Amino acid sequence: MPRTNRVAKSWANSPASGLDLYLELTRAGPAGGGLRTRIEEALREAIRSGRLGLGDRLPASRALARDLGVSRGTVLQAYDQLIAEGWLEGRPGSATLVCFDSAGHPPRHPMREPPPLRWRFDFRPGRPDASSFPRRAWLRAARRAIAAAPNDAFSIGDPQGQLALRVELSGYLSRARGLASAPDRLVVTSGFIQGLGLVARCLPTARGTVAMEEPCLPLHRAVVRATGHEVVPVAVDGDGMRVSQLRGRDDIGLVVLTPNRQHPTGTVLSPHRRAELVQWARGSGALVLEDDYDGEFRYDRHPLGALQTLDPGVVIYAGTVSKTLAPGVRLGWLVVPEGLLAAVLAQKAHADWQSGALDQLAFTELLRSGAYDRHVRRMRLSYRRRRDLLIQALAAARPDLAVTGADAGLDLLIPLPSPGLEAAALAAARAAGIGLDGLAAGSYYERGGPAGLLVGYGATLEATFSRATTALAAALAASSGTE
Amino acid sequence: MPRTNRVAKSWANSPASGLDLYLELTRAGPAGGGLRTRIEEALREAIRSGRLGLGDRLPASRALARDLGVSRGTVLQAYDQLIAEGWLEGRPGSATLVCFDSAGHPPRHPMREPPPLRWRFDFRPGRPDASSFPRRAWLRAARRAIAAAPNDAFSIGDPQGQLALRVELSGYLSRARGLASAPDRLVVTSGFIQGLGLVARCLPTARGTVAMEEPCLPLHRAVVRATGHEVVPVAVDGDGMRVSQLRGRDDIGLVVLTPNRQHPTGTVLSPHRRAELVQWARGSGALVLEDDYDGEFRYDRHPLGALQTLDPGVVIYAGTVSKTLAPGVRLGWLVVPEGLLAAVLAQKAHADWQSGALDQLAFTELLRSGAYDRHVRRMRLSYRRRRDLLIQALAAARPDLAVTGADAGLDLLIPLPSPGLEAAALAAARAAGIGLDGLAAGSYYERGGPAGLLVGYGATLEATFSRATTALAAALAASSGTE
Numbered sequence: 001m002p003r004t005n006r007v008a009k010s011w012a013n014s015p016a017s018g019l020d021l022y023l024e025l026t027r028a029g030p031a032g033g034g035l036r037t038r039i040e041e042a043l044r045e046a047i048r049s050g051r052l053g054l055g056d057r058l059p060a061s062r063a064l065a066r067d068l069g070v071s072r073g074t075v076l077q078a079y080d081q082l083i084a085e086g087w088l089e090g091r092p093g094s095a096t097l098v099c100f101d102s103a104g105h106p107p108r109h110p111m112r113e114p115p116p117l118r119w120r121f122d123f124r125p126g127r128p129d130a131s132s133f134p135r136r137a138w139l140r141a142a143r144r145a146i147a148a149a150p151n152d153a154f155s156i157g158d159p160q161g162q163l164a165l166r167v168e169l170s171g172y173l174s175r176a177r178g179l180a181s182a183p184d185r186l187v188v189t190s191g192f193i194q195g196l197g198l199v200a201r202c203l204p205t206a207r208g209t210v211a212m213e214e215p216c217l218p219l220h221r222a223v224v225r226a227t228g229h230e231v232v233p234v235a236v237d238g239d240g241m242r243v244s245q246l247r248g249r250d251d252i253g254l255v256v257l258t259p260n261r262q263h264p265t266g267t268v269l270s271p272h273r274r275a276e277l278v279q280w281a282r283g284s285g286a287l288v289l290e291d292d293y294d295g296e297f298r299y300d301r302h303p304l305g306a307l308q309t310l311d312p313g314v315v316i317y318a319g320t321v322s323k324t325l326a327p328g329v330r331l332g333w334l335v336v337p338e339g340l341l342a343a344v345l346a347q348k349a350h351a352d353w354q355s356g357a358l359d360q361l362a363f364t365e366l367l368r369s370g371a372y373d374r375h376v377r378r379m380r381l382s383y384r385r386r387r388d389l390l391i392q393a394l395a396a397a398r399p400d401l402a403v404t405g406a407d408a409g410l411d412l413l414i415p416l417p418s419p420g421l422e423a424a425a426l427a428a429a430r431a432a433g434i435g436l437d438g439l440a441a442g443s444y445y446e447r448g449g450p451a452g453l454l455v456g457y458g459a460t461l462e463a464t465f466s467r468a469t470t471a472l473a474a475a476l477a478a479s480s481g482t483e
Numbered sequence: 484m485p486r487t488n489r490v491a492k493s494w495a496n497s498p499a500s501g502l503d504l505y506l507e508l509t510r511a512g513p514a515g516g517g518l519r520t521r522i523e524e525a526l527r528e529a530i531r532s533g534r535l536g537l538g539d540r541l542p543a544s545r546a547l548a549r550d551l552g553v554s555r556g557t558v559l560q561a562y563d564q565l566i567a568e569g570w571l572e573g574r575p576g577s578a579t580l581v582c583f584d585s586a587g588h589p590p591r592h593p594m595r596e597p598p599p600l601r602w603r604f605d606f607r608p609g610r611p612d613a614s615s616f617p618r619r620a621w622l623r624a625a626r627r628a629i630a631a632a633p634n635d636a637f638s639i640g641d642p643q644g645q646l647a648l649r650v651e652l653s654g655y656l657s658r659a660r661g662l663a664s665a666p667d668r669l670v671v672t673s674g675f676i677q678g679l680g681l682v683a684r685c686l687p688t689a690r691g692t693v694a695m696e697e698p699c700l701p702l703h704r705a706v707v708r709a710t711g712h713e714v715v716p717v718a719v720d721g722d723g724m725r726v727s728q729l730r731g732r733d734d735i736g737l738v739v740l741t742p743n744r745q746h747p748t749g750t751v752l753s754p755h756r757r758a759e760l761v762q763w764a765r766g767s768g769a770l771v772l773e774d775d776y777d778g779e780f781r782y783d784r785h786p787l788g789a790l791q792t793l794d795p796g797v798v799i800y801a802g803t804v805s806k807t808l809a810p811g812v813r814l815g816w817l818v819v820p821e822g823l824l825a826a827v828l829a830q831k832a833h834a835d836w837q838s839g840a841l842d843q844l845a846f847t848e849l850l851r852s853g854a855y856d857r858h859v860r861r862m863r864l865s866y867r868r869r870r871d872l873l874i875q876a877l878a879a880a881r882p883d884l885a886v887t888g889a890d891a892g893l894d895l896l897i898p899l900p901s902p903g904l905e906a907a908a909l910a911a912a913r914a915a916g917i918g919l920d921g922l923a924a925g926s927y928y929e930r931g932g933p934a935g936l937l938v939g940y941g942a943t944l945e946a947t948f949s950r951a952t953t954a955l956a957a958a959l960a961a962s963s964g965t966e
Contacts, residue, residue: 041661044792048663085788086757099758130638135629138841142625146618154809155613155942178524180531190673190813194835201709219832226684226833228711274569275582305568309527326637328840330673349702350709352677356839357811358621459638 035070039078047087047098058088058096120433121468125264125411125456126217132382133326134375141365142358149361159349161188161333162360168367169333173319176373177295178305180312181335187344190330190355192291192320193223198351199289199316199334200227200254202343207253207286213241215264215444220256220291229254233446236262240269243277246284255281256289259307263293264444264454266405266413274307281314287340288315294323296376299384300407313337321363323410323458324376331359383410386457386465390472394455397473398480410458413439415450421479422451428479434472435459518553522561530570530581541571541579603916604951608747608894608939609700615865616809617858624848625841632844642832644671644816645843651850652816656802659856660778661788663795664818670827673813673838675774675803676706681834682772682799682817683710683737685826690736690769696724698747698927703739703774712737716929719745723752726760729767738764739772742790746776747927747937749888749896757790764797770823771798777806779859782867783890796820804846806893806941807859814842866893869940869948873955877938880956881963893941896922898933904962905934911962917955918942 046052058064061079065072079096082088089099153162160166166183173179189195200210200223210224214233221231232252235242241257255277259269269277281288290307298304308317312335320332336344348354366372391403394414406412416422419440429436439445439452453476460468529535541547544562548555562579565571572582636645643649649666656662672678683693683706693707697716704714715735718725724740738760742752752760764771773790781787791800795818803815819827831837849855874886877897889895899905902923912919922928922935936959943951 040788041657044661044788048792048795081788084754086754086761086793087788127638130636131634133634133637139626139629143622146622151614151616153613154616154811155610156810174524178527190835190839193833197834223833226830271567271569278569305523305527305564305570309531310569312531326840327639328637328837330835330837330839347709350676350706351680351834352673352813354811354813356673356813356842357809358842358845359839362841 035068036074036078036081039068039070039075040081043078043082044087052098054098056098058098060095119435121464121471122435122459123429123455123457123468123472124435124459125437125454127456127459128323128326128410129379129382129458129461130326130328131461132379133329134371137366137371137375138325138362141369141371142362145361145365146358153357153361157354157357159187159345159354161186161355162357162364165360165364165367168364172367172372173317173333173335176376177292177319178309179317179335180309181317185312185335185338185341187334187336187341187348188355188360189318189332189334189348190352191322191332192293192318193219194330194351195318195332195334196220196223196256196289196291197227198344198347199287199340200224200229201347202340203229203253203287207251209249209251209253211246211249211252211255213257213262214446215439215449216256216258217263218443218446221446224256236265236267238267239273240267241273241277243273243280246277246280246286250284252284252286254287254289256291258291258293260290260292260295260304261405261409263291263409264405264411264413264439264442266407266409266411268304269307274310278307278310278314282311286314287337290315290317292317292319294409295319296324297380297383297410298408299380299387308335313339316340324372324379329359329363331355331363382462383458386460386462387412389465390455390457390469393469393473394476397477400480401476411454411456414453414455416452419451422453425453425476425479428475429472432471432475434468434475436472518551519557519561519564522551522553522558523564526561526565527570535581537581539581541581543578602918604947604954605918605942606912606938606940606951606955607918607942608920608937610939610942611806611809611893612862612865612941612944613809613811614944615862616812617854620849620854620858621808621845624852624854625845628844628848629841636840636844640837640840642670642828642837644669644838645840645847648843648847648850651847655850655855656800656816656818659859660775660802661792662800662818663792664800668795668818668821668824670817670819670824670831671838671843672801672815672817672831673835674805674815675776675801676702677813677834678801678815678817679703679706679739679772679774680710681827681830682770682823683707683712684830685823686712686736686770690734692732692734692736694729694732694735694738696740696745697929698922698932699739699741700746701926701929704929707739714929719748719750721750722756723750724756724760726756726763729760729763729769733767735767735769737770737772739774741774741776743773743775743778743787744888744892746774746892747888747894747896747922747925749890749892749894751787752790757793761790761793761797765794769797770820773798773800775800775802777892778802779807780863780866780893781891782863782870791818796822799823807855807862812842812846814838814846865945866941869943869945870895872948873938873940873952876952876956877959880960883963884959894937894939897936897938899935902934905936908936908959908962911958912955915954915958917951917958919955 061072061075065075079088079090083090088096090096165188166186169186170181170183173181208229209232210229211232211234212221213236224231234245240259240262246252261268277288292306306317308315317335318332321329387406391406394401394403401414404413404415422438422440426436426438426441437454439450439454544555544558548558562571562573566573571579573579648671649669652669653664653666656664691712692715693712694715694717695704696719707714717728723742723745729735744751760771775789789800791798800818801815804812870889874889877886884897887896887898905921905923909919909921909924920937922933922937
C-alpha cells in the first residue's frame with residue numbers, strides 16, 4: 001500500500017463513521033512506521049487528550065477503512081493492537097469501545113527553555129575554560145581506544161572501573177600528586193559528587209555525622225545530607241580547617257575537606273594541622289575525604305603532596321577531570337583504604353553499576369599518550385597568565401582591596417568588610433554583564449560569615465581576558481563609590 | 484643540572500649521612516619531575532613503608548647532597564617541601580626529624596586480577612552482543628557532535644540532560660514506542676540502575692514500600708533496598724504481574740515492573756492487568772515504574788505500546804541503550820510525571836549532577852542522523868536469526884523441553900521440573916564451557932520458585948552462533964541422561 005499524503009489528513013464528522021473525531025496521523029518517521037502504526041498513534045493521542053473518553057464507541061472498522069482509504073484489515077489490526085494495550089475493548093459482534101479513562105491526565109505543557117543567562121564576561125568561580133576542552137586530542141584518543149578495545153570493553157563492566165584506566169591513573173597520580181594509589185585501590189567514579197555520596201553512604205549509623213569545612217560549596221553539603229547524614233561545620237582559618245574542633249566528637253565518621261586549596265577561601269591546610277588531622281582520625285576511627293579538586297593548578301609554589309600520602313589507611317583521596325578537562329566529562333576517582341573498598345564498590349554498583357565505558361577508554365588513551373599531561377601544563381600556563389592580568393587590573397582599579405588565595409586554583413577571593421559592600425559590588429558587576437559570586441550571596445557559610453567577592457578566571461576566554469578584566473575593574477571601581 | 488643515571492641509584496649506610504637508608508629514586512616521569520621531586524618521593528616512600536619511623540633523624544642536607552651528587556639547595560628544598568606536607572619536622576640549627584608515624588599502614592598488595600572467566604560460548608541472559616557495538620557509527624557521530632558543539636556543552640550542564648538530546652529522544656520514543664514524552668518530562672540518566680535509585684529515593688517515608696515482580700533481577704532488589712526501602716514481592720503468572728495482590732496495600736509507594744516483557748519469564752502484562760494496575764495506582768496514589776529494558780526487540784508480534792501511555796501521570800517510563808547499543812554506554816532516560824520532576828532532578832543533581840556530556844552529544848547525533856534506528860533494525864534482524872537457530876537446535880536436541888518467552892527480547896526460558904535438573908543442566912553446560920543462568924541459581928525468585936534455564940542469545944556472536952547452539956544442544960542432551 002503506497003503511503004499517500006491523502007490519508008495523512010483528518011476526518012471530521014464523517015458520515016461513514018458517524019463520529020465527530022479528528023485524528024491527526026503522524027508523519028512516517030525514520031523508523032518507518034506504516035499506516036497501521038500511524039492510525040494507532042492517532043487513536044492513542046485522541047484518548048490521551050480526552051477527545052475520546054471512557055465508553056466512547058469507535059467507528060466500525062469498515063467505515064473507518066473507507067474514510068481513510070485503507071484496507072479494512074489495516075484498521076482491524078490497529079484496533080487489535082490497542083485492545084492488547086488496554087486502550088480499547090472489543091467483543092465479537094459488537095462495537096469497539098474506549099475502555100480507558102484519561103481524566104486527571106495533566107495537560108501537556110510547553111518545553112521549558114534553559115535560562116537565557118549569558119554573561120558578557122564570566123568570572124564565576126569554580127569554572128574552568130570550557131572552550132579549552134581538547135576536542136581534537138579527545139577525539140583522537142577516543143578513535144584509537146574505541147577501535148582497539150576488545151568487545152568486552154563495551155559489555156557489562158567492572159564497577160571499580162576499567163583496569164587499564166586504573167593502571168594509567170595510578171601512574172599519573174603517583175607522578176603528578178605523589179600519591180600511593182595502587183590500581184586495586186582506585187575506584188573510577190562519575191565525578192566528585194558521586195564519589196562524595198558513595199563514601200557518605202558507607203558510614204555506619206553510629207558514626208553518621210559528617211564534618212565539613214565552613215565555608216564550603218553548598219552543593220556538597222546538600223549531597224551529604226541527601227545520604228541521610230548530619231553535617232557539622234568546622235571553622236576554617238588561615239591554616240585551613242581548625243582540626244582541633246574535631247576533638248572529642250565520637251559521632252563523626254567522616255571529615256570532608258579541601259586541604260590543598262580550601263574552597264572557596266584558597267588557604268592551605270598547614271603541615272601541623274595535616275598531621276593533627278590524620279592522628280585524630282586514626283585515634284577516633286573516622287575517615288577523611290580529601291577533595292583534591294584542582295591540585296593540578298599551582299602557580300607560585302611547588303604543589304603540595306596530597307594529604308592522603310600521610311596515611312592511605314584513613315584518608316580517601318578524590319580527584320576529578322572537572323577542572324582539568326571539563327565539568328561535562330563525568331569522570332573522577334577515589335583512592336580508597338583497603339578496608340573500605342568492598343563497601344564503596346557495593347555503593348557504586350547500586351548507584352549506576354559502572355561509569356561510562358567510552359569515556360574511560362578515551363581518557364585512558366589520553367593519559368597513556370601523554371596528551372593529558374600536555375593539556376594540563378598548557379592550561380596551567382594559560383590560567384597563570386589570566387591570573388596575573390586579573391591581579392594587575394584589580395590592583396590598578398581598587399588598590400584598597402586585598403586579594404587572597406591567588407597562588408593556585410582558578411579563582412581568587414577579595415575579602416570585603418560587609419555583605420552590603422559585597423551586594424553592591426555584585427550588583428555593579430551584574431549591571432555590566434559580568435558574572436561573579438560572593439561569599440555571602442553564594443551561601444558558602446551556612447551559619448553566616450565574612451563577605452567577599454569570589455572571582456574566577458577560568459571561564460573567561462584568554463583571547464578576551466584583557467577586555468574582561470578592564471570591564472571588571474571598572475565595575476568594581478564604580479562600586480567603590482557606593483561605599 | 485643534568486639528570487644522570489648515577490643518582491638514580493641508592494645509598495646505603497653511607498658514611499657521610501650516617502643513616503642506614505635505601506632510597507630508590509623514581510624515574511623521571513612524563514610530567515618531568517626533577518631531581519628534587521624524585522628525592523621527595525623517595526623519602527615519602529621510605530616513611531610510608533616504615534623504613535623511616537617517627538622521630539628518625541634525616542641526614543644533614545650537606546651530607547645527603549654529597550651522597551647524591553646534587554646541590555645542597557636541592558636537598559634543602561626537598562626537606563622544606565616534606566616539612567610543609569607534614570612528613571618532617573625541622574627546627575633551625577637542629578636535625579630534621581620524621582614527625583609522622585606510618586604504623587598501622589596496611590601493606591601494599593598486588594593488583595587484583597579480573598576474574599579470568601571466559602566462556603567458550605556465552606548464553607548468559609540479559610546480555611546484548613557487545614561485538615556489535617557500532618564503533619564506526621558512534622565515532623562518526625561523536626566527531627560531528629563534538630566538533631559542532633558550543634563551548635557550553637562541555638561546561639556545568641543541566642541535571643535533566645542536554646536539551647538537544649531530550650528533543651531527539653522525545654521524537655524517538657514517540658515514533659518507536661508510542662510514548663507521550665515531551666522533552667521537559669525526560670530526564671537523562673546514567674542507565675536504568677541509576678534511574679531506579681533516583682525514583683526510589685523520591686518516595687515519602689509513609690509510602691516507602693516498593694512492590695517488585697517475583698521473579699526479577701536480584702540486583703534491582705538490591706538497588707531499591709540500598710535506598711532504604713522495603714521490597715515486597717508480587718507474584719507473576721502467564722499474564723504478568725498479579726496486580727490484584729496490590730489491593731489494599733496503602734504502604735506501597737512504587738510498583739516496579741517489566742510489563743512489555745517480564746524479566747526473566749518473558750510474559751507480557753495483559754491488557755486487563757494494564758488497565759487494572761493504572762487504575763489501582765491512581766486510586767492509591769502510588770507510582771508505577773515501567774522498566775522497558777528491551778522494548779525494541781520484538782520478533783513475532785507488533786511491539787506493544789508502553790504502559791506509560793495509559794497514564795503518564797502515574798507511570799514513570801524507563802528506557803536505556805544498554806541492550807540496543809551496549810551495557811558499557813551508561814545512558815538511560817526516565818519520562819517523569821510533572822509532579823515528580825523536581826524531586827527526581829534534585830536526586831539526579833545529588834547523585835552525579837549530570838550524565839556525561841560527550842556521550843550525550845554523540846547519542847544525540849546518532850539519533851538525529853537515523854543511525855540509531857538503522858542499528859536497532861539491524862540488530863533486531865540479527866537477534867531474530869539467532870533466536871530461530873537456537874530454537875531449532877533446542878527442539879532437535881531436547882524435544883521434551885518447552886521454550887517460553889521467545890517472541891521478544893534477548894533470551895528465552897526453558898522451564899524445568901526441579902532445581903536439581905536445573906543444576907545438572909548448568910553443570911553440563913559449564914563443563915562444555917558454556918555460560919547460562921538458571922531461575923533458581925540466579926536468585927530471581929527471592930522466596931523460592933520454579934526452576935528453569937535462562938538462555939540468552941545476545942552475547943554469542945552471529946558468526947559462531949551455529950557452533951554455539953550445537954554445543955549447547957549437545958550439553959543439554961547429555962544432561963538429560965542425568966534425570
